[in-house]
Amino acid sequence: MKRLNSKSGCAVEVTLSVMGGTWKPVILFHLLPGKKRFGELGRSIGGITQRMLTLQLRELEEAGIVERTVYAEVPPRVDYELTELGRSLQPVLIAMRNWGQEYSQRFDAAGPLHDDAEASAPRAPDIAQKVA
Amino acid sequence: MKRLNSKSGCAVEVTLSVMGGTWKPVILFHLLPGKKRFGELGRSIGGITQRMLTLQLRELEEAGIVERTVYAEVPPRVDYELTELGRSLQPVLIAMRNWGQEYSQRFDAAGPLHDDAEASAPRAPDIAQKVA
DNA sequence: CTGGATCCCATGAGATACTG
DNA sequence: CAGTATCTCATGGGATCCAG
Numbered sequence: 001m002k003r004l005n006s007k008s009g010c011a012v013e014v015t016l017s018v019m020g021g022t023w024k025p026v027i028l029f030h031l032l033p034g035k036k037r038f039g040e041l042g043r044s045i046g047g048i049t050q051r052m053l054t055l056q057l058r059e060l061e062e063a064g065i066v067e068r069t070v071y072a073e074v075p076p077r078v079d080y081e082l083t084e085l086g087r088s089l090q091p092v093l094i095a096m097r098n099w100g101q102e103y104s105q106r107f108d109a110a111g112p113l114h115d116d117a118e119a120s121a122p123r124a125p126d127i128a129q130k131v132a
Numbered sequence: 133m134k135r136l137n138s139k140s141g142c143a144v145e146v147t148l149s150v151m152g153g154t155w156k157p158v159i160l161f162h163l164l165p166g167k168k169r170f171g172e173l174g175r176s177i178g179g180i181t182q183r184m185l186t187l188q189l190r191e192l193e194e195a196g197i198v199e200r201t202v203y204a205e206v207p208p209r210v211d212y213e214l215t216e217l218g219r220s221l222q223p224v225l226i227a228m229r230n231w232g233q234e235y236s237q238r239f240d241a242a243g244p245l246h247d248d249a250e251a252s253a254p255r256a257p258d259i260a261q262k263v264a
Numbered sequence: 265c266t267g268g269a270t271c272c273c274a275t276g277a278g279a280t281a282c283t284g
Numbered sequence: 285c286a287g288t289a290t291c292t293c294a295t296g297g298g299a300t301c302c303a304g
Binding site for chain 3: 169170171182183185186202206207208209210
């Protein structure tokens with residue numbers, strides 16, 4: 001993500017410049033419950049590569065959203081935790097989760113569309129099926 | 133955006149698959165107050181190219197988030213409006229805007245942001261809605 | 265005015281292998 | 285375990301020109 005301009009107008013862009021991108025919101029969401037180790041985080045997210053996890057965590061750390069703690073142990077242990085600033089993103093993340101849940105329910109439980117459906121009835125996007 | 137997996141766990145990914153990316157949240161945010169024409173949208177966003185605006189709007193349309201209306205006039209007139217599903221994203225967008233505003237205040241106390249979605253997106257506390 | 269068509273570059277993102 | 289280091293490919297995204 002680029003453009004933390006904020007000069008161009010809306011505050012949404014500021015937020016996006018910090019937590020925008022494919023992985024950051026997911027990572028942050030999985031950190032909401034509390035600190036997690038690197039591998040633990042990777043497993044709970046699923047589908048993310050070590051490389052991306054590392055890169056995104058570094059950016060989040062740099063933005064002051066997460067705190068990285070390295071323990072001088074063998075085997076190595078590193079954990080990541082939301083800072084206070086990071087925790088302040090909770091409303092955004094929760095709103096996202098809530099919408100995703102409702103959206104899934106809407107198209108998962110709805111079944112085939114009635115043809116007398118209401119005017120604003122959206123076409124079911126491709127995600128619906130995968131939502132087991 | 134890709135990966136509509138949701139099988140890996142969290143609903144956040146579902147939301148991201150619909151409104152993820154650099155421009156979609158900004159576009160949606162600027163559509164909150166009501167329908168806008170193509171050029172109008174482009175101007176209010178600022179910094180987006182016609183190409184990206186078109187592409188992103190097409191994807192949003194396909195996802196059932198925005199509705200595109202073409203008027204058979206000369207000069208051509210096309211406007212975009214949030215569908216009911218699109219409007220249901222408001223809590224997410226507002227949460228993003230709120231966070232961006234606070235963040236800006238915290239670190240950039242100098243520059244006030246103008247907010248053209250103020251009409252339907254008041255900073256009032258009543259937006260807390262489903263954000264439990 | 266609203267975009268479609270092209271060209272082109274930067275970055276996101278996956279796969280794999282290697283290391284302190 | 286928690287990363288680096290490469291390599292590679294796809295996509296995002298910008299610039300410009302053209303068209304109904």
